[in-house]
Amino acid sequence: MKFSTTVRLSVMMFLEFFIWGAWFVTMGTYLTKTLNASDFQNAEAYATQSFGAILAPFIIGLIADKFFSAQKILGVLHLVGAAALYYATTLSNFNGFYPIIFIYMVVYMPTLALVNSVSFKQMTNPSKQFPPIRVLGTLGWIVAGLTIGWLGWEKSGTLVLTFKMAAVASLILGLFSFTLPDTPPAKKGQKTSFREIMGLDSIGMLKNPSYLVFFLGSIAICVPLAFYYNFTNPFLNEIGMQGAAAKQSFGQISELVFMAIMPFFFVRLGVKKMLAFGMLAWALRYVFFAYGNIGSNYWMLILGIVMHGICYDFFFVTGQIYTDNLAGEKFKSAAQGFITLATYGVGMLIGSYISGPIVDSYKTSATSHDWQHIWLIPAAIAVAVLVMFLLFFRDKNKVEDKPGLNLDEPQADVRVEV
Incomplete structure (x- = not known):
């Protein structure tokens, strides 16, 4: 190029x-x-x-x-x-x-x-x-x-x-x-079905019991994710953090760091533990938000933001790898489109309409909220999803580390037990 x-x-x-x-x-x-x-x-x-x-x-x-x-x-x-x-x-x-x-x-x-x-x-x-x-x-x-x-x-x-x-x-x-x-258009002159457009050709993957658990867990974990996207900045500004948006960018910096070191964890932990640690990170993040403040516990707020790298990379990127391996060559693109539609479409939509009324119900005045109780709710949801995942996810397939997802090239051909 x-x-x-x-x-x-x-x-x-x-x-x-x-x-x-x-x-x-x-x-x-x-x-x-x-x-x-x-x-x-x-x-x-x-x-x-x-x-x-x-x-x-x-x-x-x-x-x-x-x-x-x-x-x-x-x-x-x-x-x-x-x-x-x-x-x-x-x-x-x-x-x-x-x-x-x-x-x-x-x-x-x-x-x-x-x-x-x-x-x-x-x-x-x-x-x-x-x-x-x-x-x-x-x-x-x-x-x-x-x-x-x-x-x-x-x-x-x-x-x-x-x-x-x-x-x-x-x-x-x-x-x-x-x-x-x-x-140029890739399918010019070709007929495209509704199933192809929505990625539903890969729906047969849900017949795999463990992938079904992962799929439902991915939708469910987007409920606490919606709390983060929708209300972290108002929360940080309300409690008095200076330059909240700038400090939230630490989350993206963390994402880059954990993406770089992800192969180290991936090979040693395997997919199931990676996904579990990602969900656990969601719960811990909200606990830090619940008990953090701009005084002695300021570090909790910063650590909650920085944990975005673990939350996103360990769960969503690992999930993309898992999906890619199970899909097979024929349905790779459709499967990625389907899981994205389920998470950022359905999951985040549910999370948005759940988070709004909950935050509204914990208003203590026109300009303040009981944030401790608010953040403990998505923490509890994340723990519940984690427990269900650990109980029912029993996939024994071999899963390959994919270099196309920004994993280090030397690990590209390593096969990992789930």
Whole structure:
């Protein structure tokens, strides 16, 4: 792959996740403090991500795969997204804001698959070439959080600027997308069934009892995940943490670190223990949040954020490896699409509509909550999922470590007992 192509793909990936990180992390604080939204409305706004994830396969399967080049659709979607984000900054109440952010997430979520499609099309060896480019996306999210903290937008109450910053970045990426290498539709002229679009061709994997346990556990663990995405930033700002968005970026830095050392744990622990440690980390994170404060227990808050690397990599990345191995060559793509739809679509949607009313019910005043009791609830959910997983997950298959998921190359051919 040409160096110029690598640079363009890296810029694309950086902007793709910079845009998301620029407004998504602090939206809850913006809604409650600027638009006077309730906790339930806050959760409703975050649930738009799940609706976008559910609808994204239709946009990809019915349009991108059949009629237009991926980079052109990517450009159009980001230009529409830029307009939506900027228009959202002119709205002064939640009722006006909600349909706009809903539209935005419907056009943004398909771009996550499109940037991958554009990247893979240009690569001769994706397992080696994709990870260094994808890591620029995580860096983009980190830079967005650090920028918000550096500029002090949370402290000054000017989080509306995060949407404007994201809108400008979306405009830049929208225009830049038309300069990316051509990625013609992969299934032009072919008929595409509903089963193919939604990844349902891989549903037969659920006949494996242990994979069914993993699948249901993946959906269930997204309930406490929704608490983290929806309410961590409002929580940290409410208790007085300075530069909360910047400190939350430590979670993405942790993700990079644990991704790098993941092969060491993977080979020694195996898939079942990796998944179990990931779920245990979710429970511990919320316990740290429950008992942390900006005084003597400040370290608990930071450690709870930093544990994102274990929470995400040990459970979700390991789960992707497990799914990839069981799917077989014919259903690999469909299986990954199906598990993503189940987690970020169905699981996060359920979590959003559960978390909102719970947080609302623990309000102690117009501007404060009983956060200790709130955080112990997702901790208990995570423990319950962990116990059920340990009791019923008994898969004895051999599972391979996959280098394409950013695992160290020397471990690529190691086979691990589950």
